[in-house]
Structure formats: C-alpha cells, structure tokens
Amino acid sequence: MRVFLIVVCFVAYSSAHMCLISPPQRGSMMGINKQGANDCVLTKMSCGGRMATSPSVGVRAGMNFTVTFQKNLDHWVKATPGYFSISMGTDDKGTFKELARINDMGEPSLTLFSRNVTIPDNAIGMSVGVIQVTYVTKNPDAPAVFYQCSDVYVFRD
Template structure:
C-alpha cells in the first residue's frame, strides 16, 4: 500500500512540475535562461495572473488598432489527444482584460514555437499594459493553466 501511495505521489509531483510555457516575444518577466532545454525553470508559472512575477520594465511598444506578433514556446509538452488545449494571449490595462489571440495545441513537441497574430484593441490608453500568455492544457494529468506575462507600453 505504501509503495502504491509513493508512486501516485511521485506521479502527481511530476505532473505539477513538468509542464512549461515561455513567452519569447515580447520578452517575459524574469529570466529567459535555459529556454533551449525542455523543462526550463523560468517557464513554469502556475499562479495567475502572470505567475506571481512582479511588474518589470516594458519590453515592447504596442499600438492600438495595429497587429502585433506574439511568440510563445511550448517548453514542455502536455498535449492530450482526447482533449487538446490551447495557448491564449490576453492584454490587460486597468480593469480591461481582453483575449486578443489564440492558437490550438495540436501535439507539437516540446520546444515548439508558436506565433500568434493579434490585433491590439482600440480604446486603450497611452501608458503601461500587460500582455499575458496562458497555456490551457485541458489535460487532467497536468496543471490546468500555465502563465507568463510581458510588460508593454501602449503608444499611438
């Protein structure tokens, strides 16, 4: 009985510590160390919003009404064929929170890069905003959502 419990606990810990998603462009908050290896410590953030990382210096300029390209990395795969997940990009400013792009997880391998073409909403004010990327796994054997954020500046 103790052996089975130990195996179940080990599997649960591995599931909670093994999925990762990185925000490449704009540059995610914190470090981007180890992105070329699956399972990078800088790419596992499980607490929303923004994985609990503090606000940083803006790493990109966004213009309302214009397209922007967001580049994400599936740092470690958690695709489930029966219930595929997705990557979403949301922009947040003040009380406004709007999803501006989404791409499906189609079972690409770890370290795969995704480009999400997104329209920056009109009506945003000049100043700081947050671009949040999420990996919604839809996999009961993995954490539900992984988070990354980039601090951006909105200009006309």
C-alpha cells in the same frame, strides 16, 4: 532509491512550461531551449506570480503585433486537447481581453508559435499594458493553466 527516482520523474513531468519569447516575458529566459525550464513554469493567476517590470517594448493601439511563445513541455491529451490564449489587459489584476487562441495539436516540446494580433484600440494615452499568454492544458495529470506575461508601453496617436 526507487522512491527518489519516482519523485524526480513526477517533478520533471508536472513542471510543464510555456515561455513567452516576444515580447519578452517577466523574469529571465534562462534555459528555455531545454524542456522543463524553470523560468517557464508559472501556474499562479494571472501572471504566474511575477511582479510587473519596466516595459521593454512599445506597441501602438490598433497596430498589428507578432507574439511568439514556446511550448516548453508538451501536455497534449488526444481526448481533451488544450489551447494557448493570447490576451491583453491594463494590469495583471484586471480583466484580460483575448486576442487570439491557438489549439494545442500535440506539437512536441520546444515548438515555437507566432501569432499576429491587433493591439486593442481602447488604450488611453501612453500607458503600460500587459500581454498575457496562457497554456490551458485540459490534461487531468498536469496543472490546468500555465501563465506568462510581458509589460509593454501602449502608444495612442
């Protein structure tokens, strides 16, 4: 019984999470108001292993757009604080360009972050882009990076 409790505690701890609220993340947002939500534990590069979806949000190249995400489970370590990165690319296999970086200052689990970013002006025509948010933990006792992506239409004047 003791071993079972230790395993359960380890799984709960190691399943750190980061959820993308706006634009909406791939997959669902079920349970995101509870620490350790299953839909927010994506550790596989570069979009957590989730397939692209039909974009639900349109953005214009060169415009400002507010990205909102949640630190679903805290992994801050004072000696090696991590960060969150907001990036954009043309698909989840390509190169992402970092648009903003927010330092992890030890905010508690379920903290919301919003950052205004400028959509890159190099989008060609009306295409689909990928907004990626990562949580780089720099915590030796946690996964190195958590990923979330959202597919967006990118319009150009």
